[in-house]
Structure formats: structure tokens, C-alpha cells
Amino acid sequence: MKRYTRSIILILVLALSLTACAPGATxxxxxxxxxxxxxxxxxxxxxxxxSGEAGKLQQTxxxxxxxxxxxxxxxxxxxxxxxxxxxxxxxxxxxSLPDIYMQSDDMGANDVKLGALVNVYDMWMAMPDSYxxxxxxxxxxxxxPTDKTMWGMPYTGYSSFLFRNLTVLKAAGIxxxxxxxxxAQWLEQMKKIKAAGxxxxxxxxxxxxxxxxxxxxxxxxxxxxxxxxxxxxxLDPAAYATMVKFLMDAKAYGTEIGNRDQAADDLFKSNKLAxxxxxxxxxxxxxxxxxxxxxxxxxxxxxxxxxDNPGGHRGDEFIGISPYSKNKEMAWKFITYIxxxxxxxxxxxxxxxxxxxxxxxxxxxxxxxxxxxxxxxxGLMVQPPDFVKAYPAGYTQAILDNTxxxxxxxxxxxxxxxxxxxxxxxxxxxxx
Amino acid sequence: MNNWVRKYLRHFLMLTPFxxxxxxxxxxxxxxxxxxxxxxxxxxxxxxFVGLDNYISVANSSYFGIAIFNLLKYVSITVPVGILLSxxxxxxxxxxxxxxxxxxxxxxxxxxxxxxxxAASVWRWIYTPEIGIINIVLGWLHIPPVNxxxxxxxxILSLVIVDxxxxxxxxxxxLLAGLKNIPGEYYDAAExxxxxxxxxxxxxxxxxxxxxxxxxIAYGFIxxxxxxxxxxxxxxxxxxxxxxxxxxxLFPVMDMMGRAFGNLQFGQASAYGFMLMxxxxxxxxxxxxxxxxxxxx
Numbered sequence: 001m002k003r004y005t006r007s008i009i010l011i012l013v014l015a016l017s018l019t020a021c022a023p024g025a026t027x028x029x030x031x032x033x034x035x036x037x038x039x040x041x042x043x044x045x046x047x048x049x050x051s052g053e054a055g056k057l058q059q060t061x062x063x064x065x066x067x068x069x070x071x072x073x074x075x076x077x078x079x080x081x082x083x084x085x086x087x088x089x090x091x092x093x094x095x096s097l098p099d100i101y102m103q104s105d106d107m108g109a110n111d112v113k114l115g116a117l118v119n120v121y122d123m124w125m126a127m128p129d130s131y132x133x134x135x136x137x138x139x140x141x142x143x144x145p146t147d148k149t150m151w152g153m154p155y156t157g158y159s160s161f162l163f164r165n166l167t168v169l170k171a172a173g174i175x176x177x178x179x180x181x182x183x184a185q186w187l188e189q190m191k192k193i194k195a196a197g198x199x200x201x202x203x204x205x206x207x208x209x210x211x212x213x214x215x216x217x218x219x220x221x222x223x224x225x226x227x228x229x230x231x232x233x234x235l236d237p238a239a240y241a242t243m244v245k246f247l248m249d250a251k252a253y254g255t256e257i258g259n260r261d262q263a264a265d266d267l268f269k270s271n272k273l274a275x276x277x278x279x280x281x282x283x284x285x286x287x288x289x290x291x292x293x294x295x296x297x298x299x300x301x302x303x304x305x306x307x308d309n310p311g312g313h314r315g316d317e318f319i320g321i322s323p324y325s326k327n328k329e330m331a332w333k334f335i336t337y338i339x340x341x342x343x344x345x346x347x348x349x350x351x352x353x354x355x356x357x358x359x360x361x362x363x364x365x366x367x368x369x370x371x372x373x374x375x376x377x378x379g380l381m382v383q384p385p386d387f388v389k390a391y392p393a394g395y396t397q398a399i400l401d402n403t404x405x406x407x408x409x410x411x412x413x414x415x416x417x418x419x420x421x422x423x424x425x426x427x428x429x430x431x432x
Numbered sequence: 433m434n435n436w437v438r439k440y441l442r443h444f445l446m447l448t449p450f451x452x453x454x455x456x457x458x459x460x461x462x463x464x465x466x467x468x469x470x471x472x473x474x475x476x477x478x479x480x481f482v483g484l485d486n487y488i489s490v491a492n493s494s495y496f497g498i499a500i501f502n503l504l505k506y507v508s509i510t511v512p513v514g515i516l517l518s519x520x521x522x523x524x525x526x527x528x529x530x531x532x533x534x535x536x537x538x539x540x541x542x543x544x545x546x547x548x549x550x551a552a553s554v555w556r557w558i559y560t561p562e563i564g565i566i567n568i569v570l571g572w573l574h575i576p577p578v579n580x581x582x583x584x585x586x587x588i589l590s591l592v593i594v595d596x597x598x599x600x601x602x603x604x605x606x607l608l609a610g611l612k613n614i615p616g617e618y619y620d621a622a623e624x625x626x627x628x629x630x631x632x633x634x635x636x637x638x639x640x641x642x643x644x645x646x647x648x649i650a651y652g653f654i655x656x657x658x659x660x661x662x663x664x665x666x667x668x669x670x671x672x673x674x675x676x677x678x679x680x681x682l683f684p685v686m687d688m689m690g691r692a693f694g695n696l697q698f699g700q701a702s703a704y705g706f707m708l709m710x711x712x713x714x715x716x717x718x719x720x721x722x723x724x725x726x727x728x729x
Contacts, residue, residue, distance in 0.1 A: 081670070082670060082671060082693075085671055085693060085694075086671070086693045089475055089693055089696065090475075092475065092476050093475035093476055110696065113474060113476075113696060114474065114475065114476045114696065115476050115477070116476075203582075206582065206677060207668075207673075208672070208673050255561065255562055256561035256562065256577075256579050256582065257560060257561050257562065257563075258582075258668075260668070261556070261560070262553075262556075262557075263557070263560040263563060263564075267563070390695065390696070391672070392695070393690065393691060393694060393695040393697065394493075394495060396672050396673050397672075397673045397674070397675065397679070400673060400677075401678055401679065404677055404678045405678070408678075
């Protein structure tokens with residue numbers, strides 16, 4: 001037994017000796033030289049904003065800001081959408097959120113529920129009028145669901161529109177200059193395209209955002225989203241039924257391949273598909289295909305059921321600050337720097353991306369930016385109202401499932417629409 | 433007692449680091465998860481005790497019924513088909529010697545090593561309506577194209593194909609190791625007695641391989657009951673919309689993830705996890721019982 005006791009004592013002594021070599025012990029004898037003003041800000045950005053040319057420009061903004069603010073260090077981390085959603089949830093639970101992060105407005109209600117955003121209203125109001133007046137009032141209003149509450153700085157935005165393969169249109173005997181503003185006119189073109197041996201439209205009923213883009217062509221803002229006060233959906237059953245009927249008609253001239261599938265993209269680029277509905281980000285690959293394989297295409301506003309109500313969906317992105325950040329003022333300073341006109345103009349010029357800075361939008365003469373702005377005027381938002389309450393589980397899936405049931409003939413459009421409204425209302429009420 | 437301590441203390445001291453990590457990373461999350469399943473909790477705000485409400489909510493939801501139905505359908509096809517194919521492939525590879533044996537063993541094992549996100553992308557291509565390779569071949573045979581990933585009637589079958597394509601190699605390697613351990617004398621004796629190849633497989637190979645087969649079957653069931661990544665990727669699911677067209681590929685773990693990260697209902701997600709664990713325990717228990725009975729026979 002004595003031998004074992006000696007062994008244990010020896011191990012303990014060795015362990016204690018080793019702890020003396022730990023960094024803490026070194027600090028006690030030789031304190032590290034740390035600049036008094038050192039501030040490190042963690043900055044999470046969308047994956048496509050943190051890589052490639054966009055990533056380089058973000059890094060340039062960071063370098064400029066760091067040079068102007070000695071002692072400040074900003075670490076940028078690109079995150080894809082699901083990673084951002086799960087990451088913010090996990091980080092909020094462990095109170096380890098990044099100081100600054102980007103997020104889509106439609107996720108804003110979730111972030112508010114998690115207590116993951118600082119109310120920046122006072123900091124915003126403290127900015128000079130000349131600064132605040134730069135921004136799109138609608139986007140600012142969206143960030144401000146109640147009085148004196150603003151959940152971040154509106155940053156970028158997008159809308160969807162119609163990419164047209166002009167080679168396919170011409171082969172089908174369609175003059176691309178011929179304007180199509182209604183679904184009836186559009187269906188006439190689709191018929192010609194199919195008759196010429198091409199596919200007109202990909203399947204628009206497989207993804208929620210595609211659904212919103214199409215529904216937007218028959219509904220107005222008041223016929224969409226959730227009325228939280230009255231615990232009911234704003235979805236209009238008649239408008240919805242009209243849209244599904246159009247999708248069923250269009251299906252006869254299109255392909256089963258989903259609009260968001262890579263295959264749809266490739267069919268379009270290889271002159272087999274006439275139309276694709278997407279946002280400005282898609283133009284990067286099409287512009288490239290134009291250079292390398294001579295893809296002949298353009299983009300126009302998505303037709304609607306009537307000429308006065310075009311289709312397409314829209315969404316905004318914002319930059320928020322963590323309530324757990326120890327450097328909120330510096331975080332705000334950085335955000336206001338990158339959202340200021342000179343930076344936003346560089347951003348818009350490089351990426352042709354729509355953003356919240358109206359001065360920038362008036363300066364940059366870019367057709368892609370213009371059509372995005374045009375699409376944003378008429379497009380429906382993804383999950384309105386933003387920053388109020390998170391959508392109930394299964395809400396978006398219920399819409400897609402119902403569309404699929406109608407398309408497969410399980411139920412008529414009118415009965416399906418009624419069933420859907422009942423189901424959505426039930427989901428909202430259960431979520432209260 | 434003193435003797436016992438003297439004899440084993442060192443051993444337990446050496447095992448202590450393992451038990452510490454085991455407790456922190458395995459036992460604690462299990463108990464914490466079970467505890468959370470009785471609370472309404474969004475990961476940030478204080479949890480509210482709701483008793484069995486989470487279990488009742490999950491069990492009453494339409495998604496749960498669909499997910500369990502899909503799961504039963506999937507497991508009942510994928511496990512037997514997978515084991516049968518793995519067994520046949522193992523027999524085939526076992527019949528080769530030298531370079532062909534190594535070549536086929538490696539070839540069948542390659543899909544197991546391919547990252548799943550890559551495999552799912554490739555299979556999404558293969559399954560593409562109209563222009564996917566399978567539909568092109570069907571077209572040559574004058575068979576109308578199949579919507580592999582959007583037609584609820586065939587979506588499970590699409591998943592079973594991908595699943596078996598990935599798992600056959602892994603199961604084959606395990607079965608092959610078992611086959612190599614069967615003494616050759618048994619086959620020689622059977623041959624002398626006039627047994628044909630089929631009889632050799634039935635009366636020698638399968639009984640001798642029973643423990644290994646049991647492992648592959650049990651492992652197959654447990655993996656299949658937790659299916660998540662392949663259908664999630666094949667249906668391009670997100671936390672807000674998952675399960676594919678008409679929920680044709682909705683499975684319990686997907687619903688669990690959606691509830692947790694899409695809707696911040698971590699209590700319900702935990703309850704879901706424990707209900708699934710119960711199902712896995714029951715299935716595994718049945719398998720052990722069957723194995724014991726067969727072993728006894």
C-alpha cells in the first residue's frame with residue numbers, strides 16, 4: 001500500500017509542478033504588453049458576401065476601418081444560411097454571439113425571440129439627418145416594427161425577375177421585343193415555345209420563395225403574410241386558386257425540374273429552357289456563360305395576372321449587433337461605416353446588388369440594379385411582417401404541400417385554397 | 433475491501449479520464465435532453481415546465497404520423513434489401529482471389545468513402561426529371577420519365593437506392609471478414625456429401641456467419657431509424673421547409689431538427705428524440721431476442 005501511496009503523491013507533485021509551467025504562472029512574473037485600446041469584433045457575414053470579389057471588398061472595408069481606428073481588429077467569418085441560423089441560435093443560448101452579424105429580415109423575428117439583437121434605435125437617432133436620410137425609408141420601417149425599436153441597420157436587398165433565353169424565344173418565333181405583362185400573354189408564348197420543342201418554365205411549386213414570386217403576380221401586400229393581431233393568415237384564397245391554376249396551365253409547357261435545381265440552370269445555359277425566375281446573383285453565371293458560350297439572354301420584370309400587378313418576391317438583409325457584445329459602440333461605428341454611401345456605392349458597383357442606400361442607387365447606373373429595384377417595388381416579401389413573430393412550424397411547408405395536392409388533382413383549386421386558409425389559421429392559433 | 437482497493441485502485445484511476453469525458457459528453461447530454469423534454473424552452477429564455485405536453489404535441493402532429501409512416505416504409509425496404517445485396521456481393525468478392533478480389537473489394541467500398549453531400553449532389557443529377565441519366569435510359573426503353581425526387585410514390589425507393597449504394601460496401605467488408613473465418617473443411621465435407629453451392633450457402637455459410645449477420649442487421653436497423661442526412665440533402669431541405677414534395681421524404685430526425693432550429697422548440701425536439709430512442713430500443717430488443725432464439729435453436 002505504501003508503494004501506491006508514494007506513487008500517487010509523486011503524480012500529484014508532478015502535476016503541481018506542471019501547472020506551474022502553465023501560461024497563468026508566466027503572466028504573474030512577466031505581464032504581457034497589451035495595447036490599452038485593443039478591441040476585437042467578431043463579424044459573421046453571408047457566405048457569398050465573405051468570399052470571392054465580395055469577400056475581398058468586405059476585407060478592404062475592414063482594413064480601412066481598422067486603419068482609421070487603431071487598436072480595433074475585426075474578424076470576418078462567412079456562413080451559409082443554415083449555418084447562420086443554427087449558429088445564431090446556439091450562440092444566443094451560450095451568450096457567445098458574434099459582435100456583429102448579417103441576417104435576412106425574414107429571420108429577424110426569430111433573432112428577436114432569441115434576444116440576439118440590440119435595439120439600435122437610440123444610436124440610429126443619434127446619427128445626423130444627412131446620414132439617416134440616405135436610407136430607403138421602407139427598409140428602415142421594416143426594421144422598426146414598434147415605436148422606438150430598431151433591430152439593426154438595413155443593408156442589402158434583392159428581388160426576383162424573369163431571365164429569358166433569347167435564342168430559345170427566337171427559335172420559337174417569338175420577338176423578344178414583344179412585351180409580355182400578363183399571365184395570359186405569357187402562356188401564349190409558352191405554348192409556342194413548347195411547340196418548337198423547348199421547355200418554357202421550370203417547376204415553380206417546389207420551393208417556398210418560388211411560390212411567393214408567383215403568388216405576388218396575383219396578390220397585393222395586404223393579401224399576404226400573417227395578421228398576428230387577429231391571429232389569421234392574410235393569404236387570399238381566390239388569388240391563391242388563380243395562381244395555382246396558372247401554374248397548372250404553365251406546367252403543360254414546362255419541365256418538372258425545379259426552378260432552383262442546378263439542372264434548370266444548365267438547361268437555360270444550354271438553350272433548352274426559355275425562362276428562369278431568379279435574383280441578381282444568378283446573373284454572375286449567365287454573364288460568364290455569355291462570354292464563354294455565347295448565351296443570349298436578358299431579364300425583364302415577371303408578368304402578373306394583370307399588367308398592373310407584376311410578380312416576383314423581395315427580401316432584405318440587415319446587420320445587427322449582439323446584446324452580449326462588450327463593444328456595441330464600436331460595432332455600431334463599423335456598421336455605419338460600411339453602410340455609408342461611399343462603401344455602399346463601391347459594393348453596388350462591384351456586385352450590381354440592390355441595397356438600402358438610396359444615394360448609392362441613384363448614382364450607380366446599372367441595368368441589373370435597376371431591375372432589382374423595379375422588382376422590389378412590386379414583389380411580395382418572403383415572410384411579412386418582419387421582426388414581429390416567427391412563423392409557426394409547418395406554415396411554409398403547408399403552402400407547398402397544398403399546391404402540390406391541387407396540382408396532383410387530389411383537390412380542386414377552390415377547395416384546396418379553402419383548406420389551406422383553414423390549416424394556416426389553425427397553425428397560427430396553435431402558435432399563440 | 434482493503435485488498436480490493438489495493439488491487440483495483442490503479443485501474444480505476446487510469447479509467448477516470450474516460451469516465452469524466454464519458455459523463456460530460458455522453459451521459460450529461462442524454463440526461464439534460466430528457467430533462468428538457470418536459471419543458472417549453474427556446475434555448476435562451478427560462479424553461480417552463482409543461483409536463484408531458486411536448487410528447488403529446490409531437491405525437492398529435494400530422495408531421496409525426498407521416499414521418500413514422502415513411503420511416504417504417506423505408507426501414508422495411510432498405511434493411512433487408514441492403515443486407516441481401518451486401519451478402520451477395522460479399523459472396524461474389526469472396527469467390528475471387530488475388531488482384532480481382534482486391535479490385536472488387538475497393539470498388540464496392542468507394543461509395544462509402546465519398547462525402548455524403550457530394551454523393552447527394554451526384555444522385556440529384558442522376559434523378560433529374562427528363563435529362564437525368566436514369567430517365568434518359570428509361571426513354572430509350574420507351575418508358576415515360578419518373579419524377580424520382582418529387583413523386584411521393586417513388587421518393588422512398590430513390591432514397592433506398594442511394595442508401596444501399598452507399599452502405600453495401602461497408603456491410604460487404606464486415607461480411608467478407610466473417611466469410612474468411614469459416615473453415616474451408618466444412619465446404620470440402622459438404623462437397624464430398626454432394627451439396628451444391630446453394631446448399632453450402634444455406635447450411636454452412638449463413639449459420640456460420642450468424643453473429644456477423646446479426647451485427648450488420650442490427651447496425652442497419654439503428655442507422656436506418658436515424659436516417660437524416662441523405663433525404664435532407666436530396667430534397668434540398670431547410671429548417672423552415674423540409675421533407676420534400678408532399679413530405680414524401682420526411683423522417684423523424686428531420687422533423688426534430690426543424691422543430692429545434694426552425695422554430696426554437698427545443699423541448700419538443702428533445703421529446704421527439706426520446707420517442708425515437710424508444711422505438712430504436714424496442715427494435716433492437718426484438719432483434720436481440722430473435723438472435724438469442726435462433727442461437728438457441
